[in-house]
Amino acid sequence: MKRTYLTDSSINLRPVEPEDLDLMYAIENDSEMWDVSGISVPYSRYVLRQYIENSQNDMFADKQLRLMIVRQSDKRIVGTIDLTDFSPMHNRAAVGIGIMKDYRREGYASLALELLADYAFHFLHIHQLYAQVAMSNTYSLRLFQKCGFVQTATLKDWVRMGDTFEDAAFFQRINPV
Secondary structure, X not given: OXXXXXXXXXXXXXXXXXXXXXXXXXXXXXXXXXHHHOOOOOOOHHHHHHHHHHOOOOHHHHOOEEEEEXXXXXXXXXXXXXXXXXXXXXXXXXXXXXXXXHHOOOOHHHHHHHXXXXXXXXXXXXXXEEEEEEOOOHXXXXXXXXXXXXXXXXXXXXXXXXXXXXXXEEEEEEOOO
């Protein structure tokens, strides 16, 4: 039987489409998310349109992959999940996830992270996924732990949160096969 990836009965992960521009604009320019995403400036629609048009949706060409998290029941986009900083030599990629405010704490993040990990490990054959999470971001700390990521380091004063610096947890999940 052929295996399916990036979908289950609750959500599916799909590539960014041109019609996602306004939604991506809202997500990327939500200043409440900037501390956790590492974004330091707002993105214009022009820059986001260029990103969508120029992305090949190929990990090896783009060194990243952005997917929209779509709720199956009504096809609403509830967030985004990314593989970034892909290193073909070391066969690893960073994971980033953002759930829109109205859909947080409903289980979409853990579903999306598990689907992405399954795809990365069993289809792309990536050796390891990793993430850096600010210690004050308790929801994300629990998310990565719940999804089989192991904290392997504490990065001192790693992220700036407002006027102060904060430690971050460094998480890794190694491909089990």
